Amino acid sequence: MKLTGSEILIECLKREGVDTVFGYPGGVVLGLYDHLHQQNDIRHILTRHEQGALHMAEGYARSTGKVGTAIVTSGPGATNTITGLWDALMDSVPLVVITGQVPTNLIGNDAFQEADIIGTTISCTKYNFLVKRVEDLARTIKEAYYIASTGRPGPVLIDLPKDVTFATTEFSYPEDVHLRSYNPTVKGNKGQIKKAATAIRKAKRPVLYTGGGVVISNAGKALRTLAKKLRCPVTNTLMGLGGFSGSDPSFLGMLGMHGTYKANMAMYDSDLVIAVGVRFDDRVTGKVDEFVPNAKIIHVDIDPTSIRKNIHVDIPIVGDVSSVLADLIAELDKAEGPLFDPAEREKWEAQIAAHEAEHPLGYTQSSETIKPQFVLEKLYELTRGNAIVSTDVGQHQMFTALYYKFEDGRKWLTSGGLGTMGYGFPAALGAQAAFPGERVITISGDGSIQMNIQELATAVINELPVKVIILNNHYLGMVRQWQQLFYKENYSQSYLASTPDFVKLAEAYGAVGLRATKPEEVEGVLLEALRVNQPVIVDIQVDPSENVYPMVPAGMANHQMVFSDPDDAHPVPVPDRNDKKQPAKTSVKASAEPRG
Amino acid sequence: MIHILSLKVENRAGALSRIAGLFSARGFNIDSLTVAPTDDPTVSSMTIVTHGDDAVIEQITKQLNKLIDVIKVVDTEGREYVNRETALVKIHTAARDRAEALRIVDIFRARVVDSSPTSYTVEVTGDSGKIDAMIGLLRPLGIKELVRTGKVAVARERGGSGKS
Numbered sequence: 001m002k003l004t005g006s007e008i009l010i011e012c013l014k015r016e017g018v019d020t021v022f023g024y025p026g027g028v029v030l031g032l033y034d035h036l037h038q039q040n041d042i043r044h045i046l047t048r049h050e051q052g053a054l055h056m057a058e059g060y061a062r063s064t065g066k067v068g069t070a071i072v073t074s075g076p077g078a079t080n081t082i083t084g085l086w087d088a089l090m091d092s093v094p095l096v097v098i099t100g101q102v103p104t105n106l107i108g109n110d111a112f113q114e115a116d117i118i119g120t121t122i123s124c125t126k127y128n129f130l131v132k133r134v135e136d137l138a139r140t141i142k143e144a145y146y147i148a149s150t151g152r153p154g155p156v157l158i159d160l161p162k163d164v165t166f167a168t169t170e171f172s173y174p175e176d177v178h179l180r181s182y183n184p185t186v187k188g189n190k191g192q193i194k195k196a197a198t199a200i201r202k203a204k205r206p207v208l209y210t211g212g213g214v215v216i217s218n219a220g221k222a223l224r225t226l227a228k229k230l231r232c233p234v235t236n237t238l239m240g241l242g243g244f245s246g247s248d249p250s251f252l253g254m255l256g257m258h259g260t261y262k263a264n265m266a267m268y269d270s271d272l273v274i275a276v277g278v279r280f281d282d283r284v285t286g287k288v289d290e291f292v293p294n295a296k297i298i299h300v301d302i303d304p305t306s307i308r309k310n311i312h313v314d315i316p317i318v319g320d321v322s323s324v325l326a327d328l329i330a331e332l333d334k335a336e337g338p339l340f341d342p343a344e345r346e347k348w349e350a351q352i353a354a355h356e357a358e359h360p361l362g363y364t365q366s367s368e369t370i371k372p373q374f375v376l377e378k379l380y381e382l383t384r385g386n387a388i389v390s391t392d393v394g395q396h397q398m399f400t401a402l403y404y405k406f407e408d409g410r411k412w413l414t415s416g417g418l419g420t421m422g423y424g425f426p427a428a429l430g431a432q433a434a435f436p437g438e439r440v441i442t443i444s445g446d447g448s449i450q451m452n453i454q455e456l457a458t459a460v461i462n463e464l465p466v467k468v469i470i471l472n473n474h475y476l477g478m479v480r481q482w483q484q485l486f487y488k489e490n491y492s493q494s495y496l497a498s499t500p501d502f503v504k505l506a507e508a509y510g511a512v513g514l515r516a517t518k519p520e521e522v523e524g525v526l527l528e529a530l531r532v533n534q535p536v537i538v539d540i541q542v543d544p545s546e547n548v549y550p551m552v553p554a555g556m557a558n559h560q561m562v563f564s565d566p567d568d569a570h571p572v573p574v575p576d577r578n579d580k581k582q583p584a585k586t587s588v589k590a591s592a593e594p595r596g
Numbered sequence: 597m598i599h600i601l602s603l604k605v606e607n608r609a610g611a612l613s614r615i616a617g618l619f620s621a622r623g624f625n626i627d628s629l630t631v632a633p634t635d636d637p638t639v640s641s642m643t644i645v646t647h648g649d650d651a652v653i654e655q656i657t658k659q660l661n662k663l664i665d666v667i668k669v670v671d672t673e674g675r676e677y678v679n680r681e682t683a684l685v686k687i688h689t690a691a692r693d694r695a696e697a698l699r700i701v702d703i704f705r706a707r708v709v710d711s712s713p714t715s716y717t718v719e720v721t722g723d724s725g726k727i728d729a730m731i732g733l734l735r736p737l738g739i740k741e742l743v744r745t746g747k748v749a750v751a752r753e754r755g756g757s758g759k760s
Contacts (some may be wrong), residue, residue, distance in 0.1 A: 122614055123621050127664045130609075147664065181606055220614040305658040308651065 005134045005165040006035040009098070009403045012141040014041050015173050018069050020060060020433050021045070022053040023439065027113060028100035028162040036071075045433055045462055047058035048454035050077050052426040054084020055452065058093045059413050059430030063388055066217065067094040074100040075113030078120075078159075082421055085124040085155045090217055090417025091239060095487050096144045103163040104132055107234050128156030136166035136543035139174050142576020146177040151184030152303040153216060166391050184302060188319035188327055196274075196298045196315050197331040203296075204344045205351070206232045209255065212239030212416070213277015215409030217321035218242065223276065226329055231345050233352060235263040237278055238401055239416040246385070246405030252352070253361065256284040256550045258341035258398040261359035264558040265551075266352050276296060277321045280310040281417070290557035300324045359550065359563055361402060369543040370519050372396060372471045376403035379441070379469070380520050382530060387439040388431045390414065390422035392448030398548040401445045422451025425468055429455060432464040439530065440469075445497055448471040456509040467529045467536045468499035470502055472572065473544040481547045486554070489570055495582050497575070506537035515539040545572040598627070599653050600679060602749050603642040603660065604667040607633070611640065611665040618663065623733050624648065628746030639667065643748045669693075677751035682721045682745045684709070685731060688738035689716050697737055704730040715740060 003011065009032060013021070020043045025033040029423030036044055048051040050072045057068030072081055078099040088095045103112040127147050129140045137160075144156040178456040200206065208230075213288045214223050220243050227234050227250060233250040234244045244251055253260035255267060267273065274296045278284070285291040288311055297304075299313040300321055307316040317324050332339055358471050365374040376399055385405055390413035391397040397414060411430060415423035423443045432440040449470055459466055471477075479494040512534050516525045522540065529536040573583040604613050612631055619626050627645040628728065633639050646656060658668045674677070689697050697716055704721035710711055720730050724747065731742065 090718050118610060119613070122610065122617050128610075179664070303662070305655065308657075309655060391657050 002168045004031070004035075004168050004172040005137055005160070006032045008134070008137050008169070008171050009141065009160070009165070010039060010042065011171065011353065011577075012138055012173060013069065014146045015140070017066065017589060021046055021069045022056040022060070022430065022433075023071035023462055024050050024053055024073065024077060024254045026077045026100060026145070027163070029071065029160075031162065031165040031351060032071065032100070032160075039468075043433075044071075044428075045458065047426070048457050049452065050080035051083055052342065052429075053451050053456045054095070054428030055087070055237065055420075055423050055426035056082050056433065056458075057095050057097070057456075058088055058423070059390065059427030060434045061088075061093050061095060061430075062413050062427070063410050063431035064234075064368045064434045065410065067096055067145055069096050069098070071098045073099070073113070074102055074117070075115045078117040079115050079138070081157075082121065082124060083418070085121055087415055087418040087420045087423060088155040089124050091415065091468065092153050092169065092212060093155065094148040096141075096148050097155060097156060097157045099159050101130070101159045101161040103451075104161045105163070107161065112338075121157050124155070125157045128157040128159065130159045130161075131164055134169045135165050137164065137232075138171065143177055147182065151182070158288075169261070176595055184322055185301075185304070185318045186320045188300065188317040188324035190327075190350065192315060192317045192325065193327050193331050195382055196317060196328060199272055199296055199298060199315060200230065200332065201335060201339055205270045205348045206230060206272040206274060207252075207266050207270040207295075207569055208232050208234040208244075208274045209237075209267065209278060209596040210243055210276040210308045211237035211278035214240055214243035215277075217277065218301075219277070219325055220321040220409065222322055222325035222329065226325055229332065231342075231350075232274070232290065233266055234268065235259070235280070237284055237416070240277065240405035240409065241401060242409035242412040243277075244367075246445075247407070247409050252596065253527040254401050254404065256281075257286065258402065258548050258550065259558070260356075260361050261550055261561055261563075262356040262403070264552070264561060267295075268559045269351060270295045273297045275301075275313075276303060277592070278326070279306040281303060282310070283563075285310065286552045287409075287555065287557040290559065308585075315462070334544065338581065342381075343347045352483040354370050359561070361550075363546070363549075365542065367519060369515060370522060370540055371591045372399045372473075372546055373403050374519065375469065375522055375526075375540055375542065376400055376443070379526055380404050381442070382526055383439065384522070387411065387441050388413065388428070388435065390431065390440070390442045392426040392442070392444040392451075393419045394445050394448060395473075395481065396443050396445045396471040396550050398478075399471070402548075412579060421448040425466070426448060426452050426455050427555065428466045428468075429459055429462075429464050429494075431467050433462070440465075442468045442537060444468055444470050445477060446470055446474060446502075448474045449502075451499075456506065456511055456535065459498065460510040464535050465532070465536070467478045467538065469526070469538045469540060471542045472502070473537050473542050473546070474498055475544055475572070477544075477546075478543075478548070480572065482571065483496055484547070484572065485566070490571070491583055493582065495575070502537050503540040506535075511535040511537060513537050513539065515541070544574050544592045597649065597653070598645065598647045600672040600677065600747060600749050601646065601657065601660070602670045602672055602677075602751070603645045604634070605640050605642055606632055606665040606667065607638050607640045609661060612642075614663055615644075615660065616643065616658055616666055619646075619656075620657070622659060624652065628744075630746040630748055632690055632748065636750045641748075643746070645747050658671050670751070672749055678752055679723060679747050679749040680721055681727055681747045682719065682728045683731070684717060684719055684743050686710075686715055686741040687734050688715060693737045697734070699732065700730065701731045708728060718737050719740055737743075
């Protein structure tokens with residue numbers, strides 16, 4: 001039977017198991033949207049901006065483990081996807097993004113709403129395709145989903161010219177895919193796994209340092225088995241949170257620039273680092289030379305380029321985390337005798353406990369102003385980790401990573417690699433679309449939330465009852481923190497003033513708006529937000545002076561952490577609520593040199 | 597350290613741009629890059645001359661392998677390889693220089709492929725050192741124009757006896 005390109009596309013999406021797409025129509029995809037409107041198998045969620053569509057697809061993908069799909073038009077519709085594509089590439093999120101394109105005969109003519117999106121997205125996609133003939137469409141879609149979801153997952157873009165959506169051809173969907181130039185290694189090398197097992201048996205102070213790869217590979221269970229078997233402490237990267245239970249006693253917390261002291265010191269003191277599904281990002285390692293000075297490193301990752309990119313590794317193992325961990329556990333089980341000396345482990349655990357006692361994670365509670373950390377502790381207490389939590393980027397993101405305990409990596413959505421402000425809310429909407437019955441919460445800041453605030457309309461119209469908790473400090477908090485610590489308290493362009501009124505804004509969109517200004521109001525508004533079955537914005541007025549600690553100053557090593565404000569720090573200026581201007585430059589003491 | 601990478605890539609629009617883009621995006625060096633068809637019309641062969649320490653070369657090789665359009669990457673370092681480059685050199689030839697020009701062409705087993713009363717165009721093939729040497733000798737005569745193809749390389753079969 002002959003089908004049009006539009007019909008083929010929809011049919012292929014169905015065969016790939018796509019139930020939800022996020023998108024925005026426009027000139028060259030009208031044929032496609034016309035057909036989309038005449039079927040009921042695929043739900044289309046109309047966003048208010050294409051960037052929102054991409055982050056929703058990301059949230060959908062991360063929470064379900066399936067490929068997220070977005071459809072946008074040519075030109076500006078397509079260029080608005082760039083941030084989402086980069087975000088997905090950096091954080092290994094499987095996406096298929098379909099961009100409309102001007103008709104093939106107009107390509108290269110600078111036609112209306114034409115953008116060379118293939119050229120533009122070569123560097124921010126795992127792969128991209130321009131489909132010039134309708135005969136190639138079905139196979140291209142099959143390949144796109146295959147490439148996006150296998151190996152190290154990532155975004156794939158299909159550029160679809162208007163005439164191809166109308167052209168007809170005989171439809172047949174390829175059963176399988178064979179790409180001679182793309183064969184990701186799944187199984188780890190046996191010899192390397194043996195070497196790893198030997199090193200593990202010799203280790204006295206091992207640490208499991210695990211990341212997003214554990215979540216993507218659904219290897220949480222295997223990781224837990226390995227950690228228990230070896231009685232080995234575990235630290236997670238930002239992307240790896242939830243890959244290991246945040247409430248487990250052997251969990252050290254996150255490591256790196258804003259990691260816990262005990263996690264960073266465990267790495268520093270360790271004699272064997274078992275790195276699993278991580279990429280030794282600069283926010284994790286700090287000064288590379290002093291990151292793990294005394295340890296051998298085993299590195300398991302499916303992406304060979306992640307291995308020895310940033311740091312020398314002693315035992316590299318390329319493969320899928322689940323598969324390699326299973327083989328490694330089997331190899332360890334073969335060994336005769338104990339896998340470790342319990343006396344040594346006790347010493348090691350005591351050493352870590354001493355670090356924790358020295359600098360426990362904490363903050364100073366106040367009865368006057370709301371501390372952001374307190375909000376997150378309260379939220380964890382009220383949800384017990386039973387929620388999908390997303391964040392934007394900045395102080396609130398680090399507070400969430402440190403103070404909320406994650407039990408499941410698929411319930412933790414954050415932009416780690418690219419650090420995209422505006423990611424959190426649409427990502428949460430994507431997750432809510434996938435899991436209508438789940439409690440989905442976005443932690444955001446007054447800066448980040450305004451980067452994709454327009455998606456409040458999407459939430460209201462599509463009845464996606466996401467709860468947005470804004471830790472409102474009237475500043476770009478992380479920028480302000482750096483300006484305070486390293487730029488002589490010169491708060492250049494980081495003050496956001498007190499606008500908009502988020503409660504009124506929520507109401508204007510048809511959502512619920514709540515506000516807390518005192519610590520004793522926090523629990524009440526959080527409970528109310530969780531109770532209402534509607535999109536909610538909770539504006540929580542937090543202490544603008546609060547900084548994220550501990551912290552490794554830029555350029556320093558991870559064992560050189562800072563735990564509190566410098567003694568000579570001034571209070572952060574908060575202009576009158578109605579004053580829209582930037583605060584005046586603080587008079588700086590001559591001695592106030594930036595640290596680090 | 598100079599490395600010659602020999603690649604087989606899918607003959608598709610955009611493959612070259614992906615590879616060149618990878619080098620610029622990650623700050624790797626390209627000293628020369630050649631692309632040519634092979635006997636299989638769906639495959640192109642590419643020879644990239646690059647330099648960097650061992651860690652950089654390892655990353656370049658891995659990153660190239662990661663590209664979906666790249667079928668195979670071989671670093672010729674430590675292997676028996678034949679590599680060749682061709683140059684076309686257009687030289688000024690005043691009457692008194694013409695004999696000297698031909699002598700140099702002869703020494704390097706090059707060929708004159710075009711001639712005018714005031715110029716010769718010389719074709720020379722060999723390894724890069726030979727081409728550099730010949731250009732060095734021709735330069736005093738006055739080089740009008742010079743194009744080099746960049747290196748191409750192919751693995752030597754075992755048991756062979758040719759010189760590189």
